Amino acid sequence: MIECVDLTKTYQGNVLALDKLSLRAERGEVVGIAGPNGAGKSTLISLLLGYLHPTSGTVRLGGLPPRQYVEHYRVGYLSELIAMHPRWRADEALARFALLAGVPNAEARAQIPALLSQLGLDEHRTKVVRALSKGNLQRLGLAQALLGDPDVLILDEPTHGLDPVWLLRFRAVMRDLRRPDRTMLIASHDLAELSALADRVYIIDHGQVVRSVDTRATATPEARAYRLALSSGAALVPSVFPAARPAGAEGSFELPAIDLATLNAGLAELLRGGAQLVSVAPTESLLEYHFRDAVEKVSA
Amino acid sequence: MAIARARLGAYARWQLRDFILGPGGITIGIVLLQIWIASRTQIIQSGTGPPRPPSLDWLVQLVGLLGSIYATSSLVSEDRARGYYRFLFAKPVGPVRYYAQAFVLRGLVLLVLAALISGLGAWIGRPVPLFGAVAYTAVMYVFAGGVTACQSTVWRFAWVGSLILYLASIPVAQAAAPDSPIGPVARSLWRVVHVILPPFTQQTFLEGMLASAPNWGDIAGSIAWCVGYGLIALMAGAFVIRGLEWAR
Numbered sequence: 416m417i418e419c420v421d422l423t424k425t426y427q428g429n430v431l432a433l434d435k436l437s438l439r440a441e442r443g444e445v446v447g448i449a450g451p452n453g454a455g456k457s458t459l460i461s462l463l464l465g466y467l468h469p470t471s472g473t474v475r476l477g478g479l480p481p482r483q484y485v486e487h488y489r490v491g492y493l494s495e496l497i498a499m500h501p502r503w504r505a506d507e508a509l510a511r512f513a514l515l516a517g518v519p520n521a522e523a524r525a526q527i528p529a530l531l532s533q534l535g536l537d538e539h540r541t542k543v544v545r546a547l548s549k550g551n552l553q554r555l556g557l558a559q560a561l562l563g564d565p566d567v568l569i570l571d572e573p574t575h576g577l578d579p580v581w582l583l584r585f586r587a588v589m590r591d592l593r594r595p596d597r598t599m600l601i602a603s604h605d606l607a608e609l610s611a612l613a614d615r616v617y618i619i620d621h622g623q624v625v626r627s628v629d630t631r632a633t634a635t636p637e638a639r640a641y642r643l644a645l646s647s648g649a650a651l652v653p654s655v656f657p658a659a660r661p662a663g664a665e666g667s668f669e670l671p672a673i674d675l676a677t678l679n680a681g682l683a684e685l686l687r688g689g690a691q692l693v694s695v696a697p698t699e700s701l702l703e704y705h706f707r708d709a710v711e712k713v714s715a
Numbered sequence: 716m717a718i719a720r721a722r723l724g725a726y727a728r729w730q731l732r733d734f735i736l737g738p739g740g741i742t743i744g745i746v747l748l749q750i751w752i753a754s755r756t757q758i759i760q761s762g763t764g765p766p767r768p769p770s771l772d773w774l775v776q777l778v779g780l781l782g783s784i785y786a787t788s789s790l791v792s793e794d795r796a797r798g799y800y801r802f803l804f805a806k807p808v809g810p811v812r813y814y815a816q817a818f819v820l821r822g823l824v825l826l827v828l829a830a831l832i833s834g835l836g837a838w839i840g841r842p843v844p845l846f847g848a849v850a851y852t853a854v855m856y857v858f859a860g861g862v863t864a865c866q867s868t869v870w871r872f873a874w875v876g877s878l879i880l881y882l883a884s885i886p887v888a889q890a891a892a893p894d895s896p897i898g899p900v901a902r903s904l905w906r907v908v909h910v911i912l913p914p915f916t917q918q919t920f921l922e923g924m925l926a927s928a929p930n931w932g933d934i935a936g937s938i939a940w941c942v943g944y945g946l947i948a949l950m951a952g953a954f955v956i957r958g959l960e961w962a963r
Contacts, residue, residue, distance in 0.1 A: 461962035464805055468960060485805060489719045492805035498798030502736070514726045515806035517719040559802055563719060569805075 416442045416567065416598040417463065421472035424458050424622075432458040434622040435472065442566075443595040447613030447630075448602040449706055455622040456602045457495070460571050463600070464492060476567060484567075489516055491565035495572040497556040501545035505536060505555050508544065509562065516563035523562075530558040533588065535581070549576035561592070568592065568599045574608060586611055610702045618709045626709040628702055638672040640698040648690025655681045655688075669698060721808035723816055730817045731824070734786070739824045742782050746828055749774050754839040771836040772925045775848045778828055779855030780881075780918065786821040786856075787864040788874035790814060791956065796871055800961045811953045818864055818949070822856045844927055851924040854938050861945030862913045865952035868959065881915045888916040913948075914940050 417440040424433040433455045440446040450456050461467040462474050465481035476484035484490070499508055506527060513523035531540050534554040539547060547555060553576045560568065574585055589612050592599065603609050609616050610630050618626040643659070645652070645666040652659050652668050662669040670678070678695075686692065699707065735743075753769050791814055794800045804810055829852035833845040859877060866873035889895060891909035895902050920937035923929050 457962075464801075466800070466804075466960065466962040468958075486807050486809050487718050489807040490805050492802065494798070494801045496798065498801055500733070500799060511726065511729050512802060512806065514722045514729070515803060515808050517721050517807050556802075560805075563806075 416440055416444075416477055417446075417600060418475045419459070419462075419472065420474075422459070422462060422469050422474055423471045424455075424462060424467060425470045432622055433462070433469075436619065436622060436624055437472075438617050438624055438627075440598050440600055442598055443593075444615065445589075445593060445599040445601065445613045447609035447616035448600065448619060449604070449606060449609055449616050449702070450619040451710060454619045456619065457571065458622075459619070460494075460569055460600075460602060463569060464490065488567075489563055489565050491560035491562075491568040491570075493553075493556045493560040493568075493570045493573050495575055497552045499544045499552075499555070499559075501543065503544050504540075505542055505544065505547065505551075506531065506540040508555065509558055512559040513562050516565075518563045526562060530561055534558050535584070550578050550581055553577055554581070557588075566597055568597065570599070570601045572603055573601060574603065574605055582608075606702045606706055607700065610700050616702055616705075618706050620710050620713045623713075625713050626705050628705045630702060632701075638674050639704055640672050641670045641678060641695055642698050643668045643670055643695050644693040645685070646691040646693050648685060648688060651685055651688045651690050655684050666693070719807040721806055721813075723808060723812060727816060727820055731820050734817075734821050734824060738785050738789070739821065742778065742785060742825070743828060746774060746778060746832060749777075750832065750835045750839070753841070754835075770841050771832050771843050772922070774832050775829055775843055775851060775925060776918070776922060778825055778832070779852045779921075780859055780915075782825050782828070782852075783822075783856045783858075783860040784863045784874050784877045786825060787818065787860040788867060788877075789871070790817060790821075790864045790867045790873075791952075792867040792869075792871040792873060795959075795961060804961070810956050810959075814864075814956065815953070818860065822853070822860060825852050825856055828852075843925060844929075847924045847926065847929060851921055854921060854924070854941055855918070856945075857949075858913070858941035858945035859915075861948040861952070865948040865955070868952045868955040877913075880913050884909075884912045884915040887912055913944055917941050 417438075419436055419438050422433050422436045423431075425431050436455070436459065438446070448456050448459065458467065462469055463476065463481055465485060474481055476490070477488065479487075503511070509527045509530065510523065513527060518526060531537050534557060536551060536554055536558065539551050544552065544555070553573070557570075557573060560570070574582055577585055586608070601609065601613060613630055616628045616630055617624050618628065642662060643652070644664070647666075649666045656668070656670050656673075658671045659668040660671075661667065682692065682695065697704070750771065753771060756769055758769050794803065800810070803813065826849050829848040830845060833843045833848040836843045862880065863873045863877045866876045870876070887905055887909050890897060890905035891902060895905070897905070914937070917937040917940055920934055921941065923934045
């Protein structure tokens with residue numbers, strides 16, 4: 416559904432924003448884009464919407480050049496910075512965007528109140544854009560992206576400015592949006608959010624895909640760091656895991672990157688020695704691990 | 716995948732509202748204020764006859780030139796500079812169609828305003844021919860509005876560009892005129908520049924449209940030049956929009 420092949424974008428002054436970047440997002444898939452600041456995420460999204468033209472390489476949506484697809488089929492797009500006229504009222508803004516999205520009047524009359532309600536904007540519907548808080552504005556931006564039930568959703572930092580309550584609700588909203596004929600692309604700094612929502616995450620840095628992570632895969636990397644908590648037997652830890660470092664509370668340790676076999680052998684030895692294990696967990700999620708590892712390798 | 720089309724015709728009322736609440740409203744306010752001032756002013760023309768309110772021809776000319784430039788100055792550039800394009804054109808709408816409609820709607824507001832000046836002029840005793848006022852404004856809007864709208868696709872200060880072109884066109888027209896004191900070679904060069912520059916100096920001839928009995932034969936060439944130039948500028952603007960990199 417979304418396909419970029421050897422996509423390169425050079426800005427004036429020879430600034431290379433994307434460097435032969437290739438990625439795919441299939442129908443029914445939720446694909447994440449993660450990367451440090453300046454990695455090329457925003458450039459990639461502008462190219463996907465036809466707001467920029469590639470220097471070389473191709474980008475296709477549904478097999479068509481971006482503008483052709485957008486102008487014939489519509490895309491649900493939420494930008495990181497919500498740019499709407501400050502004098503527009505929230506409900507009026509949605510009415511305007513519904514017309515531009517080609518939503519018939521009867522459908523718009525049903526969709527707009529439903530979206531306002533779903534995104535907790537009921538009480539703000541008559542406020543003008545400039546009077547909305549950052550979080551409310553973000554939700555209004557999401558509401559306009561969902562008008563017309565688009566088959567392609569492109570969300571750039573969708574949780575930007577949301578409070579903790581809405582961060583949790585947002586995930587539920589996103590899960591509801593998943594459907595077999597819809598492609599969703601989410602660019603975010605929030606790796607936990609991408610881990611929870613995306614099927615696959617492309618990690619990009621310096622304009623290139625440096626890793627593609629299948630977040631549904633159960634395979635763990637060869638070596639990861641773990642956090643270990645014991646209620647007794649802490650004295651055994653230095654002998655079993657010589658590289659372990661105390662981590663805050665008593666009985667808590669951080670184990671530097673070790674493989675699964677070494678971890679399990681060590682844990683078995685601790686338990687045989689009478690230690691009481693409270694918890695053992697990776698210090699970072701699979702995606703965080705891959706992100707750190709990939710970006711560090713590129714930097715090196 | 717179901718094909719979707721923006722309901723751009725229905726969106727016209729929002730485009731119209733945005734214009735009326737912005738530059739259009741300010742233009743209407745200035746025009747009404749000027750008519751009110753004119754209605755309370757009595758002047759004696761040519762030292763004879765009873766005192767009368769001043770003619771409103773100049774107000775039609777003001778709307779035709781400055782009103783057109785003001786109406787179209789931010790047509791494209793504001794959406795681009797403020798990032799409004801991001802949501803607008805993620806919808807199934809082509810930017811050229813969107814701005815073409817906005818251009819036409821803004822022009823219609825100016826035509827209504829010209830008709831209003833004509834009507835209110837008659838009411839205060841200084842009528843301006845309705846057809847002449849509307850036709851003059853239409854020609855000036857296609858020309859000056861077209862030139863300004865074209866510039867607004869590439870920079871935010873299109874009105875500055877149009878005013879510079881307006882001011883530059885006057886000495887260039889003088890240098891290119893047959894009775895210019897400069898040599899024939901230099902005059903030929905200035906004539907080329909004169910033809911390339913927007914024909915703002917044709918406004919003097921176009922003002923003949925506001926006469927009670929215009930001599931259309933004398934004005935037709937100026938109308939054709941201005942309208943042709945405006946249409947070419949609009950086509951150039953559409954071409955720029957089609958290839959525009961909106962994001963920066």
